[in-house]
Amino acid sequence: MSNWATLFLLLMPVPLVTFAAHTEPNLDLPPADVEAGKQKSTACAACHGVDGNSANPKYPSLAGQVPGYIADQLDLFKSGGRKNDIMAGMVAGLSMQDMADLDAYYSQQKMQPGAIAEDELDLARRGERLYRGGYAPLNVAACISCHGPDGRGVPIHFPRVAGQKRAYLEDQLRAFKASYQHPESGVRISYGDIMTSIAFLLSDEQIKEVSAYMHALQ
Numbered sequence: 001m002s003n004w005a006t007l008f009l010l011l012m013p014v015p016l017v018t019f020a021a022h023t024e025p026n027l028d029l030p031p032a033d034v035e036a037g038k039q040k041s042t043a044c045a046a047c048h049g050v051d052g053n054s055a056n057p058k059y060p061s062l063a064g065q066v067p068g069y070i071a072d073q074l075d076l077f078k079s080g081g082r083k084n085d086i087m088a089g090m091v092a093g094l095s096m097q098d099m100a101d102l103d104a105y106y107s108q109q110k111m112q113p114g115a116i117a118e119d120e121l122d123l124a125r126r127g128e129r130l131y132r133g134g135y136a137p138l139n140v141a142a143c144i145s146c147h148g149p150d151g152r153g154v155p156i157h158f159p160r161v162a163g164q165k166r167a168y169l170e171d172q173l174r175a176f177k178a179s180y181q182h183p184e185s186g187v188r189i190s191y192g193d194i195m196t197s198i199a200f201l202l203s204d205e206q207i208k209e210v211s212a213y214m215h216a217l218q
């Protein structure tokens with residue numbers, strides 16, 4: 001077991017049984033072809049950028065994502081486990097081979113880190129405290145323990161958050177939070193309820209702070 005995995009088990013705020021029950025992202029990927037992935041990515045470029053760096057703050061960047069995560073999320077969009085009308089249409093025709101190829105292509109691209117305006121440095125610093133130290137009064141685990149000190153993520157469970165689009169990060173944290181409150185109408189699941197139960201404890205202000213920080217993290 002890697003150090004991160006050990007740390008993760010130690011810090012995990014939810015019962016391990018839940019995690020073990022319905023957790024493993026789909027790892028059953030066929031061998032990937034990066035060049036084929038590049039070809040297939042032309043269908044995605046309008047929203048996610050040619051090299052996976054999105055120009056729209058609402059659309060996530062895919063460049064430099066941890067290997068396996070993109071294929072897993074595509075599979076979730078397809079099965080309806082993660083709900084989004086745009087992406088549901090995009091994945092309808094994708095095979096496991098397509099998902100594996102796209103995953104391989106994007107994970108090899110380089111994520112361009114975002115920037116923070118001068119007048120938002122304090123906001124981002126508060127976000128840094130949450131990211132690195134968690135929030136003790138509510139027992140919120142530090143984000144660093146799963147997403148890494150530099151936000152690079154850990155294959156395949158823990159996605160990269162460093163450099164990710166800010167509005168997208170905020171939207172996802174709110175989606176996790178809402179899904180925890182109303183699982184039946186939730187739009188985003190989390191394996192073992194990890195992110196949903198964490199986001200549920202965050203205030204809207206904290207969501208803004210930590211998203212600003214992650215966006216600028218390199």
Ligand code: HEC
Nearest residue numbers: 043044046047058059060070073074083084086087090102
């Ligand atoms: C018309 C715009 C559009 C197109 C085209 C599009 N996407 Fe998306 N994509 C989105 C949006 C919007 C989201 C955020 C969905 C959400 O909020 O859950 C998203 C989310 C994703 C995610 C989740 C990222 C994460 O960090 O969890 C992946 C992976 C993804 N798209 C891959 C693709 C691939 C591969 C293609 C091409 C086959 C594609 N997208 C085409 C708009 C688009």
Ligand code: HEC
Nearest residue numbers: 012141142143145146157158159169172190191194195210
């Ligand atoms: C115990 C491990 C763990 C901790 C601690 C953790 N995360 Fe996560 N995070 C995950 C996992 C796993 C996912 C992938 C979603 C899923 O399948 O559950 C995720 C997904 C995310 C995403 C969605 C990324 C994307 O590309 O769509 C964001 C944003 C995020 N986490 C932010 C945070 C923040 C902010 C904190 C700290 C307040 C945090 N996480 C703490 C495990 C963790």
